[in-house]
Amino acid sequence: MFYYILKRILQIIPVVIGITILLFVLMYVIPEDPARLILEKGATPQALQNLREKMGIDKPVYVQYWRYVKQLSKGDLGTSYRYRRSVNSILAEHYPNSIKLAFVAIIIETIIGLLAGIISAVRKYSFLDVLVTVSTTILVCIPVYWLGMLLQIGFGLKLGWLPMSGMGDGSIRFYILPAITLASVSTAFVARITRSTMLDVMSNDYIRTAYAKGLSNNSVIYKHGLKNALIPVVTYIGIDLGTLMGGAILTETIFAWPGVGRTIYLAILQRDAPVVIGGTIVLVLIFVFMNLFVDIIYAILDPRIRLEGGGNINV
Amino acid sequence: MYPFKDDKNKIQNDSNINEIIDESILLEAEIEKKYSKSSLYKDAWKRLVRNKLAMVGLAIVILMAVIAIFSPFIAPYNPIDRIKEASQKGPSLQHWFGTDILGRDIFSRVLYGTRISMLVGVVAVAISLAIGLFLGALSGFFGGVSDAVIMRIADIFFAFPYILGAIVIMTVLGPGVLNVFIAIGILGWASVARLFRSSILSIKEKEYIEAARALGASNSRIIIKHIFPNSFAPIIVYSTMNVGTAIIVEAALSFLGLGVQPPTPSWGKMLSESLGYINTSPWMMFFPGIAILITCLGFVLLGDGLRDAFDPRLKR
Numbered sequence: 001m002f003y004y005i006l007k008r009i010l011q012i013i014p015v016v017i018g019i020t021i022l023l024f025v026l027m028y029v030i031p032e033d034p035a036r037l038i039l040e041k042g043a044t045p046q047a048l049q050n051l052r053e054k055m056g057i058d059k060p061v062y063v064q065y066w067r068y069v070k071q072l073s074k075g076d077l078g079t080s081y082r083y084r085r086s087v088n089s090i091l092a093e094h095y096p097n098s099i100k101l102a103f104v105a106i107i108i109e110t111i112i113g114l115l116a117g118i119i120s121a122v123r124k125y126s127f128l129d130v131l132v133t134v135s136t137t138i139l140v141c142i143p144v145y146w147l148g149m150l151l152q153i154g155f156g157l158k159l160g161w162l163p164m165s166g167m168g169d170g171s172i173r174f175y176i177l178p179a180i181t182l183a184s185v186s187t188a189f190v191a192r193i194t195r196s197t198m199l200d201v202m203s204n205d206y207i208r209t210a211y212a213k214g215l216s217n218n219s220v221i222y223k224h225g226l227k228n229a230l231i232p233v234v235t236y237i238g239i240d241l242g243t244l245m246g247g248a249i250l251t252e253t254i255f256a257w258p259g260v261g262r263t264i265y266l267a268i269l270q271r272d273a274p275v276v277i278g279g280t281i282v283l284v285l286i287f288v289f290m291n292l293f294v295d296i297i298y299a300i301l302d303p304r305i306r307l308e309g310g311g312n313i314n315v
Numbered sequence: 316m317y318p319f320k321d322d323k324n325k326i327q328n329d330s331n332i333n334e335i336i337d338e339s340i341l342l343e344a345e346i347e348k349k350y351s352k353s354s355l356y357k358d359a360w361k362r363l364v365r366n367k368l369a370m371v372g373l374a375i376v377i378l379m380a381v382i383a384i385f386s387p388f389i390a391p392y393n394p395i396d397r398i399k400e401a402s403q404k405g406p407s408l409q410h411w412f413g414t415d416i417l418g419r420d421i422f423s424r425v426l427y428g429t430r431i432s433m434l435v436g437v438v439a440v441a442i443s444l445a446i447g448l449f450l451g452a453l454s455g456f457f458g459g460v461s462d463a464v465i466m467r468i469a470d471i472f473f474a475f476p477y478i479l480g481a482i483v484i485m486t487v488l489g490p491g492v493l494n495v496f497i498a499i500g501i502l503g504w505a506s507v508a509r510l511f512r513s514s515i516l517s518i519k520e521k522e523y524i525e526a527a528r529a530l531g532a533s534n535s536r537i538i539i540k541h542i543f544p545n546s547f548a549p550i551i552v553y554s555t556m557n558v559g560t561a562i563i564v565e566a567a568l569s570f571l572g573l574g575v576q577p578p579t580p581s582w583g584k585m586l587s588e589s590l591g592y593i594n595t596s597p598w599m600m601f602f603p604g605i606a607i608l609i610t611c612l613g614f615v616l617l618g619d620g621l622r623d624a625f626d627p628r629l630k631r
Binding site: 011014015018019022023026137138140141142143145146149150152153157243249250253264265268269276280283284287288 | 470471476486487563566567594597615
């Protein structure tokens, strides 16, 4: 067990180093002179050159990378070109909004996805099962931003029940539409995974034994079936939490949600490289560590994994 | 064969027996056709044809391919022509899907949009396949250092959530169709490589590979003749599904203004153009979205069907 966890942690190190190199090279490649972005138009060439020297961007790439890594290791993500604020403070301001939205979305996908999956597994080939199968297939293919627009038209514009965009005063009404949008694809996956693992578990001998000793239907389904079917579902939800916290760019843009995804998107439009790179690094690191965490939990719950070496599920 | 001359004559004269022999030969040929020549792919194809949902998927895919190729002949209007007097008109007999804010025919634009989507889907997946199969084969077949290095690089790619990765790459490369191919293609290689590697690793241990090696077959011959055909099934399933994903990602990139640039008609771009008008002209956002949904659905249904066809044990 200890060796497995150690191995997984050691595997993370080259990934994290690789990510910083990759992102740094990308930032270096973005063909825009930061000095020009910071200074007003019409700045003298001398002023530009001074600023470049001050920022160290006249040095060779590897010198810059080293500087950047040293800065990063202190937890400093740099300074935004546009806002002249530290990237850390910008992310700290917006990140809580993204996390709150991700949690509401996770709650929605867990409840609806699990219920739909259990119902369709227990009533195999019934009308409800077909309905769940068809709707999950469609949900996987709906572009999230299009679903967001449809919800905005339906519930915001036509019915007027819910606010169309923004976070407003932060009350739950503002969360509903973006959270449903964000949860849509994952809900379909949770339902599908629950259905297939439930079917797998329910065909086991111990389920027949449980029925044979006279347990009620509900007791067999929830105490014996669901409990054993939950591990892959919990794994998926754990990894998805990492994804949702990083993949909310489209949803946040559509709903004008003041989160980190929209911040990164706006920074891309403004060519504000430190915010883009800093934000991306944080999101990717969260994603990587969520995966590590899930793998370890999984290994604790299911001893067979330790022997195989554990797989990374691609989302 | 005929020890007694009489017997030979007898058989030759006896048309009845000749017929029986002919029949048995025919039957043998039929049995051979049915069993010994049936391969993984033929069996899978037979199962696929019986799967109704998969056939619906295949029909959608073929329909979309036909529309993509023949859109100039099907489309009633030029997709970038602005008809001044027909701005923001709702669906009518003249303009089936209505017109957009600039007076362009949305039906024609949706038809032409098929081209970009199908092209991006196919080319991006082809790029992923080219890189992924090569590196996956290298990794799976030779193992050791190359395996470790390639898989760690793959880990880095896995660490990016798909959309975020695509956005970062597009930011660097700049907008344009060619760059969309590259961004989506590059992001997909790691999955292909990992899938192909694990497929190879499981097949490498089979006896028939050992037999081929014992006969003195070279590495490249073993890879191309034996391992490749047998480890391809999961790759085909993954790639089919991935065309759907690539289409959605392209639409998302174009929607964010990072992908295909105007005036080229692209579904994602059309959706972003409709953003300010969802109140006054909802048809502007409705039809391109439906087009994305149906096309992606085609590939996902086909992929689902292929998976069941290749591995019938998984079917429930």
